[in-house]
Amino acid sequence: xxxxxxxxxxxxxxxxxxxxxxxxxxxxxxxxxxxxxxxxxxxxxxxxxxxxxxxxxxxxxxxxxxxxxxxxxxxxxxxxxxxxxxxxxxxxxxxxxxxxxxxxxxxxxxxxxxxxxxxxxxxxxxxxxxxxxxxxxxxxxxxxxxxxxxxxxxxxxxxxxxxxxxxxxxxxxxxxxxxxxxxxxxxxxxxxxxxxxxxxxxxxxxxxxxxxxxxxxxxxxxxxxxxxxxxxxxxxxxxxxxxxxxxxxxxxxxxxxxxxxxxxxxxxxxxxxxxxxxxxxxxxxxxxxxxx
Numbered sequence: 001x002x003x004x005x006x007x008x009x010x011x012x013x014x015x016x017x018x019x020x021x022x023x024x025x026x027x028x029x030x031x032x033x034x035x036x037x038x039x040x041x042x043x044x045x046x047x048x049x050x051x052x053x054x055x056x057x058x059x060x061x062x063x064x065x066x067x068x069x070x071x072x073x074x075x076x077x078x079x080x081x082x083x084x085x086x087x088x089x090x091x092x093x094x095x096x097x098x099x100x101x102x103x104x105x106x107x108x109x110x111x112x113x114x115x116x117x118x119x120x121x122x123x124x125x126x127x128x129x130x131x132x133x134x135x136x137x138x139x140x141x142x143x144x145x146x147x148x149x150x151x152x153x154x155x156x157x158x159x160x161x162x163x164x165x166x167x168x169x170x171x172x173x174x175x176x177x178x179x180x181x182x183x184x185x186x187x188x189x190x191x192x193x194x195x196x197x198x199x200x201x202x203x204x205x206x207x208x209x210x211x212x213x214x215x216x217x218x219x220x221x222x223x224x225x226x227x228x229x230x231x232x233x234x235x236x237x238x239x240x241x242x243x244x245x246x247x248x249x250x251x252x253x254x255x256x257x258x259x260x261x262x263x264x265x266x267x268x269x270x271x272x273x274x275x276x277x278x279x280x281x282x283x284x285x286x287x288x289x290x291x292x
Contacts, residue, residue, distance in 0.1 A: 002080060002081045002082050002083065003081065003082075003083045003084070003085055003114075003136055003142070004022070004023075004024055004076045004079070004081040004083070004084050004085070005022075005023045005024065005084075005085050005129065005132050005133055005136060006023070006024045006025075006026065006072075006076075006084050006085065006086040007023055007024070007025060007026070007086075007087070007125070007129045008025075008026050008027075008028065008064075008088070008089060008094075008096055008125070009025060009026065009027045009028050009038075009039055009040050009266050009268070010028060010089060010094070010121065010122050010123075010125070010266060010268060010269060011122070011123060011125045011126040011129055012122070012123045012126060012234075012236045012263040012264065012265055012266055012269070013126050013129055013130075013263060014263060014264075015040055021133050023129065023133060024072055024075070024076055024084070025040070025072075026064045026068065026069060026072060026096070026099075026100070027039050027040050027041060027064060027068070028061060028062070028063060028064060028094075028096070028266075028268045029061065029062045029063070029064065029065065030043065030059050030060070030061045030062075030267050030268055030271065031059055031060040031061070031062075032059065036062070036065075038068070039061075039266050039267040039268050040266060043267050045264055045266065045267060045270075046239075048267045048270060049238045049239050049264075049265075049270055049275050050239070050275065052167075052238075052270055052271065052274055052275050053166050053167075053274055053275050055170060056170065057170060058170050058271055058272070059267075059271050061268045061271060063094060063095050063096040063098065063099045064096060064099045065099065066099050066102040066103050066106070068099075069099050069100055069102070069103035070103045070106055070107065072103075073103055073104075073107050073110070073111055074107070076111065077107075077110055077111060081111070082111065082112060083111065083112045083113075083114060083142075084111055084112070084113045084114065085114050085116065085132060085136070085142060085145065086100065086113060086114065086115055086116065087116040087118050087125060087128040087129065087132060087149065088100070088115060088116070088117060088118065088125075089118060089120065089121040089122070089125050090117070090118065090119050090120060090121050090198065090199075090200055094121065097115070100113070100115075114142050116128070116146055116149055118149070118153055119153055119197045119198045120153060120156060120158070120195055120196075120197060121195055121200055121201065122158070122195060122201070122236075122269055122279070123158060123195075123234055123236045123263065123265075123279050123281045124156050124158035124195040124281055126234055126263070126281060127152060127156055127232075127234075127281065127283040128149055128152065128153075130286075131145075131148065131149070131152060131286060131290070132145060132149075134286055134290075135148065135290065148289075148290055151289070152283065152284070152289070153197055154197065155229075155283060155284050155289070156281065156282070156283045157194075157221065157224055157225050157281070157282045157283070158194060158195040158279060158280070158281040158282075159192070159193065159194040159195070159204075159217055159220055159221075159279070159280060160192070160193060160194075160217075160236075160273075160277060160278050160279030160280055161190045161191060161192050161193070161207060161213040161217070161277065161278060162190060162191045162193075162273045162274050162276070162277045163190060163240070163274055163275060163276025163277060164188075164189075164190065164191075164274065164276075165189070165191060166274050167271070167272055167273055167274030167277075168191055170274075188208060188209045189206040189207070189208060190206055190207045190208075190209070190210065190212070190213040191203060191206050192204050192205050192206055192207055192213060192216055192217070194220070204216075204220070210243055210246075214246070214247055214250050217247070217250075217251075217280065218250055218251070218254055221251065221254060221255060221280075221282065222254055225255060225282060227254075227255065229255075229256070229284055230256045230257075230258050230284070230285045230288065231255055231256065231257055231258065231282040231283060231284060231285065232257070232258055232259045232260070232261070232282070232283055232284075232285055232286075233248070233251060233257045233259070233260045233261070233280065233281070233282055234260075234261045234263060234280070234281040234283075235247070235248060235260060235261070235262050235263070235278065235279070235280055235281075236262075236263040236264065236265050236278070236279045236281070237262070237263075237264065237265060237277065237278045237279070238264070238265045238270045238273065238274065238275050238276060238277045239275055239276065240275075240276045240277065240278050243276070243278060244262070244278055247278055247280065248260060251280060251282075255282065257282075258285045259285070265277060265279065
């Protein structure tokens, strides 16, 4: 049984890595200048990040179109694959799974699609793809892979912060008023959030300035992770290179980090977190976790 791994652009894994390792990609859509565009192939991410905070209203975003999914499926069939393994993000944050189901019906059984509900979202799904890629190369079965996934989802810790409240005001997630705007600007409050199993994205307060945000992130990591575990770290960001290295070093001071990957936050997520955001994802290293 030949198995193709399928993922979404919201994981933030670079397309170059996906192409190099033969992982299929479904891109979410974002409307720019009245046209729906694939957020990776059709959008200049760097330009998008630089101008996002100047926008008064949020961009309209949507799941991949069923036609895009069908085209992806047909390409996978042409490559000679018979099965797809699709670790998908929770429906709490996206209806992407609906487009996949529609496409599945239209290809009339030409592919066996194995779903796995990660119950997570965004970069918190990335470890499933990185693990899944390795396990498929080691020829583990779907059953063996999903057993590992079941354990893995409880050991992924994803949290981060936005540079300011601009994105939250723009999207309406926080009601904008003069008092709120003045207070958040004066105190330089940075909204903090985490991605939780089965719950999607949740806020957990704010940090006063960058140092305050880092302090609260460190406290959460100390409370929620195992000091005896060796972790890999994924740092996704929207043009926050300087702060990225500071946060990385602070995390390394409190946890044993084997490897660090740096990913750019894609446009659909930048639309909600703004420029200057950083998201950190810790997950156990493959070598010890899979061999348990």
